[in-house]
Amino acid sequence: SQQGEEDPQALSIQEGENATMNCSYKTSINNLQWYRQNSGRGLVHLILIRSNEREKHSGRLRVTLDTSKKSSSLLITASRAADTASYFCAEGQGGKLIFGQGTELSVKP
Amino acid sequence: DAGVTQSPTHLIKTRGQHVTLRCSPISGHKSVSWYQQVLGQGPQFIFQYYEKEERGRGNFPDRFSARQFPNYSSELNVNALLLGDSALYLCASSFERGVNTGELFFGEGSRLTVL
Numbered sequence: 001s002q003q004g005e006e007d008p009q010a011l012s013i014q015e016g017e018n019a020t021m022n023c024s025y026k027t028s029i030n031n032l033q034w035y036r037q038n039s040g041r042g043l044v045h046l047i048l049i050r051s052n053e054r055e056k057h058s059g060r061l062r063v064t065l066d067t068s069k070k071s072s073s074l075l076i077t078a079s080r081a082a083d084t085a086s087y088f089c090a091e092g093q094g095g096k097l098i099f100g101q102g103t104e105l106s107v108k109p
Numbered sequence: 110d111a112g113v114t115q116s117p118t119h120l121i122k123t124r125g126q127h128v129t130l131r132c133s134p135i136s137g138h139k140s141v142s143w144y145q146q147v148l149g150q151g152p153q154f155i156f157q158y159y160e161k162e163e164r165g166r167g168n169f170p171d172r173f174s175a176r177q178f179p180n181y182s183s184e185l186n187v188n189a190l191l192l193g194d195s196a197l198y199l200c201a202s203s204f205e206r207g208v209n210t211g212e213l214f215f216g217e218g219s220r221l222t223v224l
Contacts, residue, residue: 033212040220042113042199043152045212088151095165096142097213099151 006089006100014108019076021103023089024069031092032065032072036085037102043088046074081109111135113216115200121222122190130185130219134202140164141183142213143175144199152199158183187221195223 004025013019025032031050035043049056049065049072056063062075076083084107090097114133122128134141140159144152157165158177172188181202187194197220201213 035215040197040218042215042217043201043213045214048212090151095140095157095159096154096167097144097152098154099144101151 004089004091004098004100006087006103008103009101010104010106012106012108013079015079015081017079017107019079019083019105019107021074021087021089021105023072023074023100025072025089025091025098025100026070027091027093027098029067029091029093032063033090033092033097034061034063034072034074035088035090035099037088038085046087048092076105079105079107081107083107113200113202113214115198115216115219117219118217119220119222121224123224124190124192126190126223128187128190128221130187130198130200130221132183132185132200132202132216134181134183134200135214138202138204138214139181140203140205141177141181142201142203143183143185144201145169146197146199146218148196155185190223192223195221197221 007022033048034046037043047058060077065072086102088102090099142157143155146152154167156175161177175185177183197218199218201215
């Protein structure tokens with residue numbers, strides 16, 4: 001399978017804590033993207049980091065990329081109950097995205 | 110502006126039947142992609158269409174087919190349904206052909222159950 005792996009598969013934290021999700025990918029990427037999915041619904045794009053970037057911020061989100069290790073991480077700071085969702089990393093390859101297995105995040109109020 | 114719209118939202122079929130799923134991209138977007146998401150997994154790429162031509166195909170059997178119309182809307186067809194085809198089928202659109210410059214915009218999906 002071309003799919004990358006995400007770690008952890010599930011994460012449960014309290015509101016206000018930070019959440020870190022890790023992603024390993026398999027191909028030589030042009031970019032790496034992170035998406036969020038609320039239960040059984042469509043995916044929403046969060047952030048895109050290009051292969052020549054090492055870190056990117058968007059609001060409470062911080063993404064890092066290490067192309068030598070083929071890995072990326074997503075940090076959500078000061079989490080809220082509304083952040084409860086599944087988070088996926090995806091390698092951008094030409095016309096398609098190759099998704100990881102996802103991390104299921106639960107933020108308890 | 111309306112986002113990506115998909116229909117139907119839910120449907121139930123029996124093994125051996127045929128299904129057609131429909132997708133309308135965001136206005137101005139010329140690329141439509143289809144993904145299959147089995148419960149508990151990440152989405153898997155099925156097809157990409159750009160300017161009405163197939164530009165990419167994932168590792169799916171010939172029972173899966175698709176097309177894109179002049180107004181850039183798209184249909185995904187699955188013949189001879191199997192139990193394993195039960196999944197959330199996601200449509201995504203983008204202005205450009207590739208994902209090298211930007212994100213995909215996803216619809217809410219069509220949930221197919223095969224009995």
